[in-house]
Amino acid sequence: MSARHRRPDEDGPTDPGSGPLIGADRVQFRVADAEHALDGVRLQVDWMLGQTDPEFGWSAGRWTLDLPRPAAWRLEYQFTVRRDGDTVWTTDPGNPRRVPNPFGDKSEIRFPDYREPPWLLTPATGPISEIVTPGGRLAQPVPVRLWSPAGLPSDQAAPLLLVHDGTDMARRGNLLSWAAEHARTRPVRVALLDPPDGLRDEWYSADPDYSAHLAEVVLPALTARVLTGPVVGLGASLGALAMLTLQRRHPGSISGLALQSGSFFTPSLDPQESGYRHFDRVCAAVRQIGAGPDRSVDAPPRTVPTLITCGSIEENRFNNEAMVATLRAQGYPVTFRLVPDAHTMIGWRDAWYPALDELVAGLR
Structure with a gap:
């Protein structure tokens, strides 16, 4: 057929x-x-x-x-x-x-009780500039664009949101409208990271060279351009896994984590994903973090405030709940929120308020 x-x-x-x-x-x-x-x-x-x-x-x-x-x-x-x-x-x-x-x-x-977040109506005003960096150990440089709220000078410190799949989050998720609304009470800058065509799976599946590149090349390029306060890593699906592995491998790079529907695969919880070509590498990274069956792992070098959101009806719910338990056992201050949605951009978008606002507000 x-x-x-x-x-x-x-x-x-x-x-x-x-x-x-x-x-x-x-x-x-x-x-x-x-x-x-x-x-x-x-x-x-x-x-x-x-x-x-x-x-x-x-x-x-x-x-x-x-x-x-x-x-x-x-x-x-x-x-x-x-x-x-x-x-x-x-x-x-x-x-x-x-x-x-x-x-x-x-x-x-x-369904009749669904309501869109009110900040969707906020205009995403503010300049966007391209940040050019070398590729280093990567096949290509990481495309980076930096958004700042209108009127925020480069020498004024503000939290930085480091975002995987940044352009998609901005287009389909209206992330910059959220940031513009948030800037009314506390300015926040947004760095949109975008994998080139064909490299998302390679980079986001816990690639150590990619983690090192963000810590050693991308973040220094951003902090050289603007005065940066705490850095919050935001990612969904594989992008969430890549943010968590960045924080574990380079603890000084990230001050807070916002992980949505993370692809925290394990062989026991996610056999349906075993055909994915980077499945073994993802499972190894999750096991190293300590979300495997025994969760026997040394204490992490640094714990940071962490928001984890997940759709109530998506398959990743079970491995996300396991990761929540693991990180809490390791001393991470974790806020976990189930969203009445699935593995979707709208579900991730609808979780940003007030959860992401609260995460950023608690960082100094």
């Missing part, structure tokens, strides 16, 4: 019998098919479905799937539609709400 992707508008006009019916505690997905021309429809998600079978049933000219509401404010999803031996990945043609995703747009459901 072949598989391909299709734009939602290729599926034709939206039928009034299509689209999700959303209630406070459930949702019914619907795809109209009066002629029964399709062979099947399946819900495709990146979060834990529990006991729900994702295969739709057909009756009375429509494919439907009833889903009890998971522990989330909102859901992102796609469909696979089967016809004549062909499988098509698509967004929901009956749902106009979309969210961008690096692997293809997703359809979105928002």
